[in-house]
Amino acid sequence: MGLPLLANKKQSADKHQKIIEAAIAVFAGNGFFNSTVADVAREADVADGTIYLYFKNKDDLLISIFEYSMDLFIQEAEAALKSSSDPKEKLREFISLHLKLVQKYPDLAQVIQIELRQSTKFMKEYPNEKFFQYLDIVSGIIGDGQESGVFKKNLDPVILKRVIFGAVDEIALEWTLMKRKRYTMAEAADQVCGMIFEGICQ
Amino acid sequence: MGLPLLANKKQSADKHQKIIEAAIAVFAGNGFFNSTVADVAREADVADGTIYLYFKNKDDLLISIFEYSMDLFIQEAEAALKSSSDPKEKLREFISLHLKLVQKYPDLAQVIQIELRQSTKFMKEYPNEKFFQYLDIVSGIIGDGQESGVFKKNLDPVILKRVIFGAVDEIALEWTLMKRKRYTMAEAADQVCGMIFEGICQ
Numbered sequence A, B: 001m002g003l004p005l006l007a008n009k010k011q012s013a014d015k016h017q018k019i020i021e022a023a024i025a026v027f028a029g030n031g032f033f034n035s036t037v038a039d040v041a042r043e044a045d046v047a048d049g050t051i052y053l054y055f056k057n058k059d060d061l062l063i064s065i066f067e068y069s070m071d072l073f074i075q076e077a078e079a080a081l082k083s084s085s086d087p088k089e090k091l092r093e094f095i096s097l098h099l100k101l102v103q104k105y106p107d108l109a110q111v112i113q114i115e116l117r118q119s120t121k122f123m124k125e126y127p128n129e130k131f132f133q134y135l136d137i138v139s140g141i142i143g144d145g146q147e148s149g150v151f152k153k154n155l156d157p158v159i160l161k162r163v164i165f166g167a168v169d170e171i172a173l174e175w176t177l178m179k180r181k182r183y184t185m186a187e188a189a190d191q192v193c194g195m196i197f198e199g200i201c202q
Helices: A013-030 A037-044 A048-054 A058-081 A087-104 A106-118 A120-124 A129-147 A157-177 A185-198 B013-030 B037-044 B048-054 B058-081 B087-104 B106-118 B120-124 B129-147 B157-177 B185-198
Strands: none
Touching: A013 A037, A013 A048, A013 A058, A013 A106, A037 A048, A037 A058, A058 A087, A058 A106, A058 A120, A058 A129, A087 A106, A087 A129, A087 A157, A087 A185, A106 A120, A106 A157, A106 B106, A106 B120, A120 B106, A129 A157, A157 A185, A157 B157, A157 B185, A185 B157, A185 B185, B013 B037, B013 B048, B013 B058, B013 B106, B037 B048, B037 B058, B058 B087, B058 B106, B058 B120, B058 B129, B087 B106, B087 B129, B087 B157, B087 B185, B106 B120, B106 B157, B129 B157, B157 B185
16 A cells, blocks of 8 residues: 655664554454454565564554554654644645545555544553644644734634544544545545634624 | 433333443443443343343444434434524534533443444444434534525535534543543533634634
């Protein structure tokens, strides 16, 4: 599926990356619960034992896919946000990029949107720092926009970063589950941004 | 936890309701995977066999809790929305009510927000008609508001019903997972409604 090799994992990363890519394909295709480490090894064309050099177990593989995706999203967002200094354009870029990445990597989206949330370990125990780091990009943009007078002063960035993420994430989930796509991600991004920036009232 | 007995389930509903309430308490307390039908029977103070008169198995109990909660939310929303004819007030009422119900029934919220999403059966196979019925309340309000000129004509109610639900649902999820609550549901409802109605731009 040609996932990008992340900058911070360049060293000895080829096999690690190959296993992550294989796990994404296997979990997306068969579901996490129905898949085995042996399935992933076969897909990655490595020995079963090789997987355990890099990952503790199947749950660790799942969490690693999540961390990989968060690194990817954060890295892409930071690169995309450099091109503008306007908070409104930055937020629009962040929202469009998230939806574009979901469309570009459907197997990864399937694992993150569906398989990951079925993991009790992930939902209840995982500290999830990278997710908070991703959310803080949104609260940072809101804070900057409040400072520069672009966004309203009475906004609470702590609440709104979750609200905006929730709005985008629900579209990502619906898109992932939809067999026949009823709208494009570009249309969704326009609707989300229109609502967030200007509201729905006339 | 004193959940309301739903109007459409009045007949022979006492024991059914008692089992649903027990299952909510057990699944919220121990997690769905760690709980057994026998645990639910003990909590409901009925024989194990009694559960199977009403429910096929543990998964059926989980889906029934979801359907119960959707019936409850739809019924409460329909009652609350009667008091106003203004689409903006209706949407505000819908959003506040959803968040209030999450706060009022934390065990139910825990099961719906956390336990249910760990069910492969629910995420992938369940037709989920009641959820779509609930979402259609939102698109109905948006459509009415467009017709009466309160809401913008270029809104796509099919996309926005998911976007608005996602925004509210993410707050419900964060609230459910938050040990020390950093904001009230009333504050969250104000932030969500402010953003949806008027946007975040100055």
